[in-house]
Amino acid sequence: MNDQVSKLSDEGYKPEGYIHYRKIDTGSIKSQVVKRKGKNDKVNEVLQVKKVLEDRKIPFNVVDELNLDVTGSLVPSNGKDFTLTHNYFLDYWGAIMGHAAVMTFIHLERYAYGHKRHCFPEIDQICLKMQTSRPTLNKYMDILEANSFIARIYRKNVDTKKDASPLFIIRQYIPFLSPEQVNQLPKKLREEHDKFVSSLKGIMLSDNSELISQAEIKKALSTSERFGSKEKREPTTEQIRRYQAIKLGTMETEDVECHVNLQHALKKRVSKPSYDTWLSHTVFTFNRQTKELIASFPTSFQREWVQGHYNDIIKECIADTLGEVTISYKTHENEIETGV
Numbered sequence: 001m002n003d004q005v006s007k008l009s010d011e012g013y014k015p016e017g018y019i020h021y022r023k024i025d026t027g028s029i030k031s032q033v034v035k036r037k038g039k040n041d042k043v044n045e046v047l048q049v050k051k052v053l054e055d056r057k058i059p060f061n062v063v064d065e066l067n068l069d070v071t072g073s074l075v076p077s078n079g080k081d082f083t084l085t086h087n088y089f090l091d092y093w094g095a096i097m098g099h100a101a102v103m104t105f106i107h108l109e110r111y112a113y114g115h116k117r118h119c120f121p122e123i124d125q126i127c128l129k130m131q132t133s134r135p136t137l138n139k140y141m142d143i144l145e146a147n148s149f150i151a152r153i154y155r156k157n158v159d160t161k162k163d164a165s166p167l168f169i170i171r172q173y174i175p176f177l178s179p180e181q182v183n184q185l186p187k188k189l190r191e192e193h194d195k196f197v198s199s200l201k202g203i204m205l206s207d208n209s210e211l212i213s214q215a216e217i218k219k220a221l222s223t224s225e226r227f228g229s230k231e232k233r234e235p236t237t238e239q240i241r242r243y244q245a246i247k248l249g250t251m252e253t254e255d256v257e258c259h260v261n262l263q264h265a266l267k268k269r270v271s272k273p274s275y276d277t278w279l280s281h282t283v284f285t286f287n288r289q290t291k292e293l294i295a296s297f298p299t300s301f302q303r304e305w306v307q308g309h310y311n312d313i314i315k316e317c318i319a320d321t322l323g324e325v326t327i328s329y330k331t332h333e334n335e336i337e338t339g340v
Contacts, residue, residue, distance in 0.1 A: 007064045008169075011116045015060040018164060019156040027236040028052040055154070067117070068148050068171040086174045092193055093174070096181050097143050103130060104140040105149050112170040119168050148175070240281045240298045243332065247283050258322075259284040265317035270310070278306050283332065291325045293318060296332045303329050 009015070030050050037044075094102045107126045111119035127137050144150045149171045155164040177185075182193060248256055262284050267275055283296045295314065297303040306314075307329045318325060 008118050008167075009064055011118060013118055013167070015063075017158050019057060019158055020060055020063050020167070021055045021057045021154050021156070022152075023053040023154060024056045026052045026054045027238070058153075063153050063167070063169075066151060066169055068151060068169060069173045069175075088176075088196070089174045092177055092185065092189070093147075095185055095189055096177060097147060098140075100130070100132070101140045101143040104137060105144050108141075108144075108150060108168060109170055111168070112172075115172070117169055117172060119170060120165050121168055243298075244281055244283055247332075251285065255285055258286050261321065262314075262317055266310075266313070269313050269317060278302055278310065282306070286322065286325075291323075292328055293322065293325045294328045294330060296330050298332065300331050303331050 028051075030052050035044070089105075090102060104126070107129065108119065108121050111121040113119075123134065123137065127134055130137065132140075141150060141152065145152065151169040153167040153169065155167060156162065157164055176197075177193070182190060185193060248259065251259070263279070263282075266279050270279065281298050282302075285294045285296070286292070287294065293314075295303075295306070297306065311327065314327060
């Protein structure tokens with residue numbers, strides 16, 4: 001590996017005229033119901049849950065200095081460890097990331113010709129050659145990015161504010177698996193890996209002297225200025241749990257018991273995935289004067305879904321203990337945002 005790594009600007013990339021940004025996981029999720037065709041062309045309603053991502057603008061000098069090859073110790077080569085790509089990558093990283101992610105990297109690598117670290121791959125062509133969909137290919141690229149094989153930098157035209165093709169930064173050298181990853185290998189493959197590493201005795205291995213600066217770059221990639229979408233973010237799981245704990249802490253003992261008993265009853269009536277998604281973060285309060293049960297939800301979508309799909313089950317669960325009551329549905333997302 002060369003001590004002096006070229007910057008993207010040295011490789012001919014022209015950053016002028018573009019805003020560079022990353023898509024950062026906010027920790028929130030967005031739920032929506034979509035219609036999909038099933039057997040016999042029957043249209044079914046399917047719940048789709050997606051992570052909420054946020055655009056974060058980053059200065060080009062951070063992008064320019066991003067070097068993925070300083071993450072981890074690099075596998076040395078004696079010139080015989082290759083077919084068309086490094087055998088260590090095929091054999092061991094393939095077992096960890098999956099063959100499809102490995103093939104995706106090989107396709108991406110082809111676009112970084114002339115020892116460049118950046119490229120603008122034709123994603124549709126890769127989908128065609130791998131016979132896979134764009135969303136599936138994105139999942140493979142997520143795996144590569146999580147293991148520091150690629151970094152996707154999204155771009156907007158400064159003048160038109162329209163999206164431009166993403167800039168891909170590609171790793172040039174293959175790193176060793178971490179000890180934790182080695183332990184994930186099947187026993188036979190782990191033994192082969194240990195044998196391979198033993199054969200490298202006497203060969204100089206790379207060190208991680210630049211790892212701290214790389215960590216700083218990665219931190220900059222994830223904490224830079226927010227911009228773009230004004231879409232209201234849904235509360236994170238941590239915010240929801242904190243609100244629920246605070247709310248229950250302010251309630252009378254008998255009201256807390258009512259909430260807990262109803263939650264236990266619902267757990268028995270609803271499947272665990274459905275309960276965790278729709279009901280686990282609900283706050284139930286009972287007004288004894290008006291005989292009204294108030295079910296409060298973190299988001300409007302959850303409130304509407306439960307009201308439409310679980311209203312009868314909730315009524316049945318409370319009939320034995322509270323009798324005939326009126327159920328009101330509300331949300332507390334505004335209270336979560338203000339930290340109430």
